Amino acid sequence: MTPRAHVLVTGAAGFIGRHTVAALHHAGHQVTAVDLRPAPTHLTSAARWLRGDFADPALLAEIATGRYTTVVHQAAISDTSAPAGPELDETNTAAPLRLADACRTGQARLIYASSHSVYGTLHHHEPIAEDADTDTTRCSGPLNPYAASKLALDQKMRTLHPTGLQWTGLRYTNVFGPDETDKGPMASILTQLLRQATHTGKIRVFDDSLTAARDYIPVETVTATIVRLTEHRQLPSAVYNLGAGTAVAFADIAQWCAHLHHQVTGQTLHVELVPNPVAHAYQYFTCADMTALDTVLPDRPTTSTASVEARATELFETFLRSATG
Secondary structure (H helix, E strand, O other): OOOOOEEEEEOOOOHHHHHHHHHHHHOOOEEEEEEOOOOOHHHOOOOEEEEOOOOOHHHHHHHHOOOOOEEEEOOOOOOOOOOOOHHHHHHHHHHHHHHHHHHHHHOOEEEEEEEHHHHOOEOOOOOEOHHHOOOOOOEOOOOOHHHHHHHHHHHHHHHHOOOOOOEEEEEEOEEEOOOOHHHHHHOOHHHHHHHHHHHHOEEEEEOOOOOOEEOEEEHHHHHHHHHHHHHOOOOOOEEEEEOOOOOEEHHHHHHHHHHHHHHHHOOOOEEEEEOOOOHHHOOOEOOEOOHHHHHHOOOOOOOOHHHHHHHHHHHHHHHHHHHHO
């Protein structure tokens, strides 16, 4: 039986953070959660909740004492439209590096959220591996300051902690699932389209994106992977992609929405094409090469296109219930 770990989750009141807390609690681990926001009501008994900044010197000192077995760092400025500047650099790069130093001192395993956005535009419509993040023949690199801040963290972790700290950076693709409503325009496009279909009978997509395709991964697969990583401590320290490894076209999602909408209403779903105001910084194709994580964690939970569609159907039904009261 896997020993019970004491896990600190930062950004615990956010979308992925909430699901991470629940998954670790259900797996039998002791969880301490920290966020600037209050604890979600349904999770108050799943963790010891701390209200505050993950980079608070007192919390970093507590981590350095060895209190925690693992730190799962989900906190960040996650708005892809956030401007470059000291706040973004501090929150997404400098402060996580101080957190890593505290983990190293306290001998805690660090698992942190990176992003598939670090690759920017993929020049070839094929899965991209982690070591291609600065290969300009494969990808453009970050298209916005948020992505640049995540790539800076990954690169500095590789440089500063080649040994002496057990760490894993996870480059999430497009994470989707229930309880994502508080993310607003930063919610997965899959979630946004499903909600639009149930609430308005139409979906709005950029007029240049119907041939676009993205790699979608259910949040439950992400958190199940984090639980496995928490319980497998002797993995090579590195940045790993975390996605489905396949890309689903926007046109296919529109077809899913149209089919589900017609099943419920008997009517045709309307698709509205609108100009793309951020075409210069838009990822038209995302797909993660999962070879590296498959090699070190061969029993990891995986996702297929069929399972993404099945999960999308469940979300559609959830949104439909909320729309009809």
